[in-house]
Amino acid sequence: MTPQRPLLRRPGPVLALRYAAALALTLFFIFPVYWLFIISFKTPAEIFHFPPVWYPESIQFANYRVLFKDGDAETVWNSLVLAGVSTVIAMILGTMAAYSLVRFKTGGENLAVWIISQRMMPPIAIVFPIFLLYVYFGWVDSYHGLIILYTAFSLPYVTWMMRGYIEDIPIELEESALVDGCTRWQVLWRVVFPMARTGLFATAVFTFVFAWNDFLFALVLTRTEVITYTVQVTHYFGGQSNFWAKIAAMSVLGTVPVFFTVATLQRYLVRGISMGAVKG
Amino acid sequence: MAHTSTIAAGGAALAFPGHPPDRHFKWWIIAPAIFLLLFIGLFPLIYSLGVSFQHRTMLEDDKSFAGFLNYAQLFRDARLWQSLLHTAVITAIALPIELVLGMLMAQLFLERLPGRQVFVSLLVMPTVISPIVAGATWRLLFDNRYGPINQIIGWFAGKPVAALWTVKPDLVYPAIILCEIWQWTPFMFLILLAALSNVDKSLTEAAEIDGAGYWRIFVKIVLPAIWPVMAIALLIRGLDLVRIFDIIWALTQGGPGTMTETISIYTYVQGFQQFEVSYTAAVAFLVILMLTVIVTWAIRRMGLAK
Numbered sequence: 001m002t003p004q005r006p007l008l009r010r011p012g013p014v015l016a017l018r019y020a021a022a023l024a025l026t027l028f029f030i031f032p033v034y035w036l037f038i039i040s041f042k043t044p045a046e047i048f049h050f051p052p053v054w055y056p057e058s059i060q061f062a063n064y065r066v067l068f069k070d071g072d073a074e075t076v077w078n079s080l081v082l083a084g085v086s087t088v089i090a091m092i093l094g095t096m097a098a099y100s101l102v103r104f105k106t107g108g109e110n111l112a113v114w115i116i117s118q119r120m121m122p123p124i125a126i127v128f129p130i131f132l133l134y135v136y137f138g139w140v141d142s143y144h145g146l147i148i149l150y151t152a153f154s155l156p157y158v159t160w161m162m163r164g165y166i167e168d169i170p171i172e173l174e175e176s177a178l179v180d181g182c183t184r185w186q187v188l189w190r191v192v193f194p195m196a197r198t199g200l201f202a203t204a205v206f207t208f209v210f211a212w213n214d215f216l217f218a219l220v221l222t223r224t225e226v227i228t229y230t231v232q233v234t235h236y237f238g239g240q241s242n243f244w245a246k247i248a249a250m251s252v253l254g255t256v257p258v259f260f261t262v263a264t265l266q267r268y269l270v271r272g273i274s275m276g277a278v279k280g
Numbered sequence: 281m282a283h284t285s286t287i288a289a290g291g292a293a294l295a296f297p298g299h300p301p302d303r304h305f306k307w308w309i310i311a312p313a314i315f316l317l318l319f320i321g322l323f324p325l326i327y328s329l330g331v332s333f334q335h336r337t338m339l340e341d342d343k344s345f346a347g348f349l350n351y352a353q354l355f356r357d358a359r360l361w362q363s364l365l366h367t368a369v370i371t372a373i374a375l376p377i378e379l380v381l382g383m384l385m386a387q388l389f390l391e392r393l394p395g396r397q398v399f400v401s402l403l404v405m406p407t408v409i410s411p412i413v414a415g416a417t418w419r420l421l422f423d424n425r426y427g428p429i430n431q432i433i434g435w436f437a438g439k440p441v442a443a444l445w446t447v448k449p450d451l452v453y454p455a456i457i458l459c460e461i462w463q464w465t466p467f468m469f470l471i472l473l474a475a476l477s478n479v480d481k482s483l484t485e486a487a488e489i490d491g492a493g494y495w496r497i498f499v500k501i502v503l504p505a506i507w508p509v510m511a512i513a514l515l516i517r518g519l520d521l522v523r524i525f526d527i528i529w530a531l532t533q534g535g536p537g538t539m540t541e542t543i544s545i546y547t548y549v550q551g552f553q554q555f556e557v558s559y560t561a562a563v564a565f566l567v568i569l570m571l572t573v574i575v576t577w578a579i580r581r582m583g584l585a586k
Contacts, residue, residue, distance in 0.1 A: 015393075018388055018391075018393060019393065019394070021388055022388060022389065022393060022399050025385060025388070025403070026399050026402050026403060028462075029402070029403055029405070029406055029462065029465075029466060030402055030405065032406070032414075032417045032418065032421055032462065033405055033406070033409070033417070035417065035420065035421055035428060036413075036416075036417045036420070039420060047426065048426055049426070050425055050426065051431050051434075052426055052427065052428050052431050054428070093312045093313045093316065094313060096309035096310065096312070096313070097309065097310045097312075097313035097314075099309060100306045100307075100309045100310035101310070103306075104305075104306035106306045106307065106310050107310075111310075111314075115313070115314075115317065118317050118321045120519065120571060120572070120575050121321060121568070121571075122522070122523045122544070122567050122568065122571050123523060123525075123544075124523060124525065124543070124544040124547045124548060124564070124567065125547070125564035125565070125567045125568045125571075126320070126321070126324065126564075128328065128547065128551045128552075128560050128561065128564050129324030129325065129327055129328035129331075129561065129564070130320065130324050131551075131552075132324075132327065132328070132331070132557070133323070133324055133327065148316070148319075148320065149320060151316060152316045152317060152319070152320035152321065153320070155313050155316060155317060156317070159313060184305045185305075188309065209408055212410070213408075213409070213410035213411065213412075213413075214410075215410065215411065215412040215525070215526045215529070216525055216526065216544075216548075220548075220552060230410050230412045230413070230526075233412060233413060233416055234412065234416075234529070234530065237416075237419075237530070244420060244426075247416050247420065248420065251413040251416055251417065254410060254413060255409055255410070255413055258408050258409065258410075259405065259408070262404060262408050263401070266401060266404075
């Protein structure tokens, strides 16, 4: 007699039940996103209609046009510059550091542990002294100030992740490149970086999303010039709820690029999450 | 790792014996990272440690030595300890729910299910949204008149409901925790799904043939196998919850009054709205100290130290 198949693997009613549960859960997790998007397309009359309407009569873009006309939409560009540049720098510096740790055991295990321990720092405790320092340097509300901060905050994660990926590169490739007359720098640029491509993408997605979604650092360290979209969204909060359209449209403008990035790089993303967890 | 010694010890002699830049190469490539981390991580700490022993506020730049005055004040500051309590309450409720719900979802999606990939792609969405946008979205959802949540509850209650989710003392915590769970359960789910799919099938199948029940297999085989990954997921989420800021800032700004003020919100208010410069530096140090103790304890306790 074959053993009875476990409950979840049996076909028929159980599969139907699982399917229903999956649908219900997905609806719960998707609904707020749907609501945000739909508000951004509503007219003021539809937004402040009681009882709430679940879909607009027609899709209209007036809420977005206002953001572009007033220049508020430029904050998305600021977010892109800050997140993009800091991601590239963090990837380069972090991969170089990881290569040094993996292939040369630089500083022994202590240096590696020190680098990852920097990740544990609570942002709120860091941001206050950083603010005092930036005031002193005149770096508040500047691109480079925030880029340096985002880069430093991503570095431990990048170093840690890239360590795992570099360990997987066969060392013979680097050795033969050295024999062929490459300098160490050339080995790094022409062998290690291309070979670690998958890991670079997987890690970069997270690094980018972290900086893109940051609020606290941007709130403290920007004033007018380099405001990010997250700070801009909170500018519409107020006692009255008449800025709903702007809150929704601005949020959508800031969310669509992330959805797009994640959708295109999804296979790296899932790999990145599981690798990060497995390798710690 | 046997190979590493080849290039570390013998490799340098391989191509460029004694070539000067070569000898320092390993330090050149790690130096920028170390420098940056010292600049952002260590230097401000030392600087603010100094500040925490002074009398500085927004109004007066009094740099005279205050001794442990600011640190003594920490113990008398009821608002500070309440904010720590709020943080602990949110963490203690949200973390287990995220874990259990994420585990149930991972079990649900572990076996073949038509359209699984589509479901997973959609479920990722809350986690990649900015927490501040997540908070703003739920603020709109929770609106007492124009939000759909009261509307849906009204359908079940059979009469209109106008609950003030972000204002009423007994409703703000459920509101914050619901938003938090909505955003981060998918994160837990993805990690646990990856961990569960890596569990050796032959072990669980052998136990099945021996007649072990589902629950017994889960506790004796699956749980130990996924524990290292689960522990790290718990640590990451636990740390994030302890420093929760964005979602609360968007939903309540710590209100009503100071009812939902967490340690991060409190520190922000002290430093950037009341400009208690020296006192905030002392609070920041308390936070760092506490987190270091918790993290060290958690890493030891969970057996993560390698």
